Amino acid sequence: MPPIRILLLALLTASAAPAEGRRLTVVGINDTHGALMAAPAPRWLMSKAGPEVGGADWLGGYLSAIRQEAKEKGGAVLVLDGGDDFQGSLISNQFQGRSVTEVYNALGVGAQALGNHEFDFGVEVLKERVAQAKYPLLAANVFFKGTRRRPGWLRPSVLLDVEGIRVGIVGLATVSTPITTNPVNVADLEFVEGGPAAAEEADALRAKGATVVLICAHAGPRPPEQEIQRVAEAVQGKVDAIVSGHHHVAIGPPPLFVGKIPIVQSGAKLQAFSVIDLALDGEGRVLGAEVNEGALPKPGGPQAILHSWNGEPARWRGRPVQPDPRVTAILRKYDDQVRALREKPVGETLVDLWKDREGDLLGSLAVDALRSGAAGGLPARFALQNAGGLRVEEIPKGPITYGQIFDLYPFDNEQFVLSLPAEAVRNALEAVLRAGKGPMRVSGLRYVIDWDRFGAGGNPRKAPDGAIVVKMTDAESGQVLCETKACAAGGCESACAKGPYAVAVTDFLANGGDGLRLPAAAPRKTSGALARDMIVAFVREHRPLGAEAPGHREERRWMQVGSAQRGHAER
Numbered sequence: 001m002p003p004i005r006i007l008l009l010a011l012l013t014a015s016a017a018p019a020e021g022r023r024l025t026v027v028g029i030n031d032t033h034g035a036l037m038a039a040p041a042p043r044w045l046m047s048k049a050g051p052e053v054g055g056a057d058w059l060g061g062y063l064s065a066i067r068q069e070a071k072e073k074g075g076a077v078l079v080l081d082g083g084d085d086f087q088g089s090l091i092s093n094q095f096q097g098r099s100v101t102e103v104y105n106a107l108g109v110g111a112q113a114l115g116n117h118e119f120d121f122g123v124e125v126l127k128e129r130v131a132q133a134k135y136p137l138l139a140a141n142v143f144f145k146g147t148r149r150r151p152g153w154l155r156p157s158v159l160l161d162v163e164g165i166r167v168g169i170v171g172l173a174t175v176s177t178p179i180t181t182n183p184v185n186v187a188d189l190e191f192v193e194g195g196p197a198a199a200e201e202a203d204a205l206r207a208k209g210a211t212v213v214l215i216c217a218h219a220g221p222r223p224p225e226q227e228i229q230r231v232a233e234a235v236q237g238k239v240d241a242i243v244s245g246h247h248h249v250a251i252g253p254p255p256l257f258v259g260k261i262p263i264v265q266s267g268a269k270l271q272a273f274s275v276i277d278l279a280l281d282g283e284g285r286v287l288g289a290e291v292n293e294g295a296l297p298k299p300g301g302p303q304a305i306l307h308s309w310n311g312e313p314a315r316w317r318g319r320p321v322q323p324d325p326r327v328t329a330i331l332r333k334y335d336d337q338v339r340a341l342r343e344k345p346v347g348e349t350l351v352d353l354w355k356d357r358e359g360d361l362l363g364s365l366a367v368d369a370l371r372s373g374a375a376g377g378l379p380a381r382f383a384l385q386n387a388g389g390l391r392v393e394e395i396p397k398g399p400i401t402y403g404q405i406f407d408l409y410p411f412d413n414e415q416f417v418l419s420l421p422a423e424a425v426r427n428a429l430e431a432v433l434r435a436g437k438g439p440m441r442v443s444g445l446r447y448v449i450d451w452d453r454f455g456a457g458g459n460p461r462k463a464p465d466g467a468i469v470v471k472m473t474d475a476e477s478g479q480v481l482c483e484t485k486a487c488a489a490g491g492c493e494s495a496c497a498k499g500p501y502a503v504a505v506t507d508f509l510a511n512g513g514d515g516l517r518l519p520a521a522a523p524r525k526t527s528g529a530l531a532r533d534m535i536v537a538f539v540r541e542h543r544p545l546g547a548e549a550p551g552h553r554e555e556r557r558w559m560q561v562g563s564a565q566r567g568h569a570e571r
């Protein structure tokens with residue numbers, strides 16, 4: 001088209017719509033959980049992607065390609081993180097997350113949301129990470145209890161100049177934080193509803209000159225809460241896009257929009273990222289958004305951090321991708337310090353150990369270890385382990401390394417043994433189900449979840465004690481420990497053994513994690529043994545795990561009748 005016609009067209013359209021300006025590309029990551037190193041590709045992706053995906057240095061390579069493209073087209077790039085970054089791997093935990101922050105600094109992260117697991121090493125360590133980071137850690141909805149005062153180390157929002165574009169970023173933490181980190185770490189803090197807090201911050205940022213406002217939120221999309229959608233509804237017309245986290249879901253295809261606001265989330269453990277391309281007008285205001293255009297493996301979904309694709313080197317919109325050597329050097333520096341420990345053999349399994357599937361051998365292994373008294377822990381009659389505390393889905397058959405057990409159980413949780421009547425144990429099993437979480441892993445116990453019999457499935461949150469777990473028995477003697485006879489509006493009538501019984505849990509559960517309310521006055525003991533060390537010792541003592549592996553050839557340890565208006569697993 002000759003230049004004069006372009007000019008004419010521009011003049012004609014100028015009054016109808018603002019002239020199109022630059023493009024702001026927002027790259028979203030979330031729930032890194034210390035997974036800085038490349039990892040085996042998921043089985044469904046392996047045939048096309050090859051043996052490995054992910055790795056912070058490969059993400060760095062993608063970011064270089066994205067920044068190069070933006071530079072050539074006069075655009076700008078901003079990397080936002082949805083939180084939960086430090087907890088979960090040897091290369092992170094051994095340094096209390098310092099390695100992750102150093103890598104994020106090198107990747108040029110623009111801002112990070114405050115995840116629940118950011119508290120896992122305590123607030124003092126978190127302050128060190130905040131001081132180390134060249135980018136802000138944000139949450140607008142966290143206050144000292146009963147006040148509107150924020151902790152000094154935490155900022156609600158930030159206004160950045162991104163290559164000349166004035167971008168406001170609001171952070172949010174999930175309202176479930178107090179029960180998804182060890183509650184003692186956040187005892188003096190209050191996590192209020194995110195939407196109103198974000199709306200207020202967004203207005204303030206616009207008043208200060210932001211033409212684009214984004215949210216990075218550690219809050220997820222799953223029902224029943226749909227926490228992030230609720231946030232998006234509260235900020236319509238004020239916010240342009242949201243990078244979310246917490247539920248470890250890969251959003252899209254198709255992309256998720258609430259009204260005009262796109263919401264991305266990219267799974268977990270740095271295996272993928274999301275891209276929101278915002279088209280801006282001449283004044284830097286958002287005209288429209290495209291989400292995960294041309295992404296692999298599925299356009300419209302997060303882009304997998306591929307090393308190769310169909311046998312060809314990885315590419316980003318036609319540009320070759322190579323790991324970023326600066327990040328590779330940082331990874332090597334830290335990995336050199338943990339490699340020997342990571343690769344240390346601790347045992348062997350003759351069968352694949354899965355969480356949930358095929359007998360839940362992995363869950364049974366962990367909870368049997370917790371009950372066993374291995375590694376100087378205290379032996380107990382029963383043990384309970386929350387499903388969310390087990391962080392890998394599979395340990396394949398073969399040698400088992402310390403690193404694999406670490407990834408399964410990264411938390412430094414201590415074993416506690418509580419003296420409880422049967423009724424309190426039953427109520428603990430119900431508390432997690434009522435909150436929409438996966439069934440508690442048990443050792444020494446069997447139990448029946450019945451959503452139909454007393455109508456608990458219709459509204460699990462309102463179900464009275466005894467309406468969900470209708471029967472609980474001692475696995476060894478078969479003795480009935482608790483059985484529900486009848487339920488009425490006011491509550492259920494059940495017959496439970498008095499006990500008390502020695503019940504092994506972790507300090508996370510003993511302190512009320514996952515919403516558990518164990519009787520505060522119940523006598524408790526601890527040996528100080530870490531649950532993870534107990535699993536390592538147990539695996540060592542039972543090598544090789546085989547046909548006789550704990551849990552193998554058994555019925556599932558819980559039986560489920562009917563279904564509930566399902567909730568979601570907290571991460």
Ligand SMILES: [Zn+2]
Nearest residue numbers: 084116246571
């Ligand atoms: Zn989380």
